[in-house]
Amino acid sequence: MPMQKLLSKTRQAIKDFDMIQDNDKIAVGLSGGKDSLTLLSILKNYQKFSPQNFELIAITLNPGDVDNSPLYKFCEELDVPFYEIQTDIKEIVFDIRKEKNPCSLCAKLRRGALNDNAKKLGCNKVALGHHKDDAVETFLMSMFYEGRYKKSNL
Structure with a gap:
């Protein structure tokens, strides 16, 4: 999609759902995948003509031993401040807890770390590049691996 x-779709969604207000500071959770990279690019482009004045930052959580230098370069090219947060999520999930099905715990730890760090950096909103496919995938993983359905998964 161009x-x-x-x-155009982003502008309409922001308007319809009153998603951005003046003086918001928005942290974009930057995983390095196409969804989060696209979201950051869209929001940066939207910022140029937005009727609201808002700030953007990008936050990447490093669970351990990940080279995020391409993300630094990407954010530098967009002129968006980039914060790489070192975490011990990998150690907790695999070494300490030895999870057989690590996805749920890992997701909870990442979400908590992202929200905590966004707050520490003065952000009042967090934007994630999730979409319908992600919601369906999360729902199915919850059903298969946890044997339950939670509304909060969607």
């Missing part, structure tokens, strides 16, 4: 169409 950037212009993505920007």
Whole structure:
């Protein structure tokens, strides 16, 4: 989908759901995947003509031994401040807890670390590049691996 169409849909969603207000400071959870990279690019482009004045930062959680230098470069090119947060999530999930099905615990730890660090950095909102496919995948993983359905998964 061309950037212009993505920007148009983003602008309409922001307007319809009153998602951004003046003086918001928004942390974009940057995983390095196409969804989060696209979201950051769209929001940065939207910022140029937005009727609201808002700040953007990017936060990446490093669970251990991940080279995020491409993300530093990407954010530098967009002129978005980038924060790489070192975590011990990998150690907790695999070494300490020895999880057989690590996805749920890992997701909870990542979400908590992202929200905590966004707050520490003065952000009042967090944006994630999740979409319908992610919601369906999370729902199915919860059903198969945890044997339960939670509304909060969707």
